Amino acid sequence: MKRLALDVYNTLFEFVRTFGAFQLFFLRLVKHSPAIVFTRFDLVVKQVYNAGALSLVIIMVCGLFVGGVLGLQGYSNLARFNAEDSIGVFAAFGLTKELGPVITALLFAGRAGTSLASEIGLMKATDQLSAMEMMAVNPVRRVLVPRFLGGVIAMPLLAAVFSAVGLFGTHLVAVELLNVDVGAFWQQMQNTVDIEDINEGILKSVVFGVAASHIAVWEGYNAIPTAEGVGRATTRTVVITAIAVLVFDFMITAMMI
């Protein structure tokens, strides 16, 4: 019994300690960010390319299909109320406020987050980070901050692309396939969707981008420098990002309604 209590205490203590270190790590990233943005923006650009441009294909393909599904589901449900013309509004709300940011963040964790975590973990395992320190270069600043910023910049852009391609997918299904009136489809969307709705989506995608990049960089940097350790860090990146994204999504939605 005493051992159980001690175990619980230790686990809790360790969790709080790690969580605190995680937050302090965030402050370190933020602290070094302005210097990197103003002096070494080329490094950030490269990482925006790695995290963003290289994720474009998967984001666009997924967006197209998610949009298509929204078209099918929306049509079959809205048609019962003779409201199939509103399908554009239905899809636009769904994509810009929820599905766009959330699914993009989950895909981002799987595509870019894992590659960040494993890259940084392997750099650590092969002494590249130590070598940088020995060359008097701060690896947090030179390696981690550009990758973090790259993710933060790429994520909202990807979410926007996802939503746009998704709407196109809905258009294809609803208008081209199911013969919803094209004028009604786009006109109703324009009339109903406000800038606040778009802003909510942007806010979410920024928050998710910060969270996903922070988690990936943290997990990679703190990976145990072995094959197993790096593998575990990669898995944890996806799992923790997924949880964080959904929790944040709930919190932001609750705040905005």
Next chain:
Amino acid sequence: MTNKPLDETSENLIEIRDLKYSRGPRPIFEGLDLIIKRGEVTALMGPSGTGKTTLLRLITRQLIPQQGVICVNGVDISTLNIRKLYELRQRFGMLFQNGALLTDISVFENVAFPLREHTKLTNRLIRHVVLTKLHAVGLRGAADMMPAQLSGGMARRVALARAMVMDPEILIYDEPFVGLDPISMGVIVRLVRRMNDALGITSIIVSHDVAEVSTVADRSFLISQGKVAASGSPDELRTAKSELVRQFMHGMADGPVAFHFQAPGYEEQLLGRDSE
């Protein structure tokens, strides 16, 4: 008087006094004293697991000792702030066991890396310096290759070029001879000696290759059980009387360093009596 600042021309470049360091419950160094002289090639030898690499990390303050003083150029490095530490590290060059080249950039960019980070040299000048250093290690032709395309020996030579590119005062080699074929080994051995003499730097080699070290080192320290077990020139060590030194220098399987790791009695364990 360990805290007394020494002038830059002092003979002792690195002084370590009463160093204690333990990882978890396992003590690694227990009162280690060591002096590295300017301009010499110093070898740190010892059986694997005695913390030779740890000692290098302590000297460069990648790790911080629990007790004891490490002075570089007469300055206690534990008193330095980050900025001063980085200034000091610019005077170090370190060759890691596996080279530790940055895998996402080419050989040329790897060697240029410290220059791009710390200097404002023009691209033309950087190109000039990098090609000179690559030429010195015989790999000018590999400038455009990626680190993954290099063999182990080539990677280590590129890493050596990178370690030298800022013209350091101290070059540290962590196991430079491990896993090299005889040709690459000979190349590295000659490079170590040539760098040291031609550029007037101080070299520290961590290794357990007795034969290779003997050909380059001016002075060797044999580290065992957290202390310096013996020191002197390679010849002095070879003729030393101490059991441990003899075992190490002549590569005998059993001696003060036991062949068997700590274990319960062999017979007991085979007969399963230990689990009862």
